[in-house]
Structure formats: C-alpha cells, structure tokens
Amino acid sequence: MGSNESMLGGGGWLFVIVIILLLGGGFGGFGNSGANVETAINSAINNQTTQNGLRDVLLSSANNNYETSMLISSQNLLNEQQRSADQINIIQGFNQLSSALAGISNQLSTCCCDIKTTMLQSQYDDALRELNKAQAEAIAQAQSQYLLGVMGKWVANAPAAAGA
16 A cells, blocks of 8 residues: 555645546546547447438439430430431332332333324324325326317317218
8 A cells, every 4th residue: 555655645646636537527538528429429420321321312313323324325226216217218218209200201201202103103194195195186187187188189080070
C-alpha cells in the first residue's frame, strides 16, 4: 500500500480526478462517450443506410437507364428493319411498274405499227381501186373509140352499099 499512497498522495489525486472527469464526462471526452459513441454509431449506421439506399437508387437508375436504352435500341432496330422492308417493297413496286410500262410501250409500238400497216394497206387498196377504175375507164374508152371507129367505117362504107 505504500506505493499506492505515494501515488495518491500529492499529484496522484489529480490523476484520478482527471480519469473520473474523463470517464464521468466533464470535458466532453470519455465521460459522455457512451452517448457520443451511441450517437456516432447511430450516425454511422444512418450514413451507411443512406449510402446503401443511394447505391440502390443509383443501381436501379442505372438498370432502368440500361433497360430503357436497350428498349430504345431494340425499337430503333425494328424501325430500321421496317424502313428497309418498306424500301424494298417500294423498289419492287417501281420495278413492277417499270416492267408494266415497258410492256405497254411495246404494245403501243406494235399497235402503232399495226395501225400504220393498216393505214398503208387501206391507202394502197384505195389507190389500187382508183387505178383499176382508171384502167377500166381507159379500156372502156378504148373500146368505145374502137367501136365508134368501126361503126364510123361501117356507116361510111355501109355493107349494103358495097354489095349493091
């Protein structure tokens, strides 16, 4: 005990008072440490919970952004595929139209040639009729001239007069 008395004597009491004050809480140190530690722990837990919540919100937001981005990308792909299909249909339609126009053009040229041929044939037939008519008239006139000539000779030299 002698050593404890020397420790508590003089400056030893001061050491004990400082420890009691620190543990009992006069200086905001270890004296209020129970409440402060509990507050600090609660604050840390709250901070951790808040951080976990923020992390969950950020992860959820990132997942939602990713899913939205994938949906938009998928929709854009579908739209592009539809546009491509529409363009192919339009091109095929133009090709069919072009083929139909080429067929109509061919038919028109054939029809035009047929009409020209028919018109030329009609003109040829008309000219041939006119020529035949002119030939017939010429032949008839020639016959008439011949007959008139023969008749004129006969009238001028009547057979009755020649035999009498």
